[in-house]
Amino acid sequence: MRKIDWHADLNQLADELPKLHKNLFFNQEADQFYTRIRKLKDRVDHMNIYTIVMEIAQIVAAIGDAHTVVALPRHNRLPFECYWFQEGIYITLTTPEFEDLLFHKVVNVDGNPIEDVIKRLSRIVSYENQSFLKSQIPDHLICADMLFGLNIISKIETVRITVENQYHEQRDVILPVVKYDEWKPDALYEKAMAYEELPRYRKNKGKYFWSEFDREKKVLYINYNKCQDMPTLTVRDFSTQLTNDIESNADIQKLVIDLRNNGGGNSELFKDFMKWLSIYSRLNRRDKLFVIVGRDTFSSALLNTYYLKRNTHALFLGEPTGGMPNHYGEVKYLSLSSSGLYIRYSTKYYELDDDKRLPSFMPDVEFPVRFKDYIQNVDPCFAWITEED
The missing domain is CATH 2.30.42.10 (PDZ domain)
Structure with missing residues (x-):
């Protein structure tokens, strides 16, 4: 050397x-x-x-x-x-x-x-x-x-x-x-791991984004793990697919956007879907639209979080974010x-919040990540959403 x-x-x-x-x-x-x-x-x-x-x-x-x-x-x-x-x-x-x-x-x-x-x-x-x-x-x-x-x-x-x-x-x-x-x-x-027993947020680790419709719970779950296009699918095409699926499926009663594992990338990529969602009155309601955040929600994912906070009626669940609202x-x-x-x-x-000292974006409903939930393959956030009337 x-x-x-x-x-x-x-x-x-x-x-x-x-x-x-x-x-x-x-x-x-x-x-x-x-x-x-x-x-x-x-x-x-x-x-x-x-x-x-x-x-x-x-x-x-x-x-x-x-x-x-x-x-x-x-x-x-x-x-x-x-x-x-x-x-x-x-x-x-x-x-x-x-x-x-x-x-x-x-x-x-x-x-x-x-x-x-x-x-x-x-x-x-x-x-x-x-x-x-x-x-x-x-x-x-x-x-x-x-x-x-x-x-x-x-x-x-x-x-x-x-x-x-x-x-x-x-x-x-x-x-x-x-x-x-x-x-x-x-x-x-x-x-x-027994894949089928895993909660949704721990599945498909190799994908930057994916979705799944739970027919029994009538919930469309969107996992957005990275603000970046995949080699085989762009965020724009994924967003178009989502809007078509939602508009054509009246059985979707709740929508979940999971950002808890998203460390960032390009915040603009998901903007078209979020804009559309902000004017889609059927699901843009506090009892219909849910966003999950956590310690790994950072950078561009935090920008997406604040966009949803300001432009939709979503209810936020999870942990305080790793990203600080007002940050470099x-x-x-x-x-x-x-x-x-x-x-x-x-x-x-970036100045996203009026409170200059706020250390994290704080969810409306907090759920600490507990080992006992992990070992039992329980996602307390998704469980709360699907059990709440």
Whole structure:
């Protein structure tokens, strides 16, 4: 590997990011930013690459803009996926070799209580509210590169974790680290889960958007997971299909738009359907139209949420959103010349709510994501909608 000139990269970060970002110092004094860079330059010659990258990530995260973040390299990971439920962080997917760990709570990583691990990981997460932090922590927790760079683990080849079962019995497990490009979650997911028993929001993970009509409940469910066209279907064509289906099917008594897993993209793509819906009086009613949001509702998906809030009579359910209503966005990238690290930064400010301090879009009816619902394949939001008269 060629030697990286970290001093040059840090000088570039200090010089260029304040000029490129829409308003870099909206949340902290400029001196704080420059002082942290100067202190890192004093130490950088005696640090390993993992720790250096984590230090840069902490400097950028301290800006307080969820759209401005270091695109962290990810090479080594733990052989499982996890989720932060109301009851704690649980393993939701793993390899056959470790299937006895499935649905266990993670309580310790290499001797560090999970609360301390979360605290350290939170320093490298660019977040504006607790919902988005909850969204991001699981993906960081499984990254061995980050754990090593933050001195949470002492070596990168294997990781010792402590898990707890439903009877509150704990045990230690030594897990091998695997490469990200060797991790095949789709195949594992299909084998581990009884697909037909899954709630709708956990199905069709490979699709950006899809819909399904529940004839028994007379509900049309629309899952909009990503504000982006698919290779085989555009959002425009999908929207046309939806309007035709709704207009031709009088049995549709309720309409659900699920944005809880939508991290953004292009907010304009779904606009035609939302405009049509705003004037479709048969379903544009508070007892007919429902929108589900959550911790992963972010960026363009949040813009879509506010459009529906302002232009329809929808009732909103779920969790507070990961996206902050008044926020910076419309991202571009800065590449640090020597290391090649990418810094994503905001170029525009969005003001969606009159309350400048509102941390999240707050749903009308809140439903925390509970492990006991997950394990029983229950979607409390959809259940509430279909049971409500």
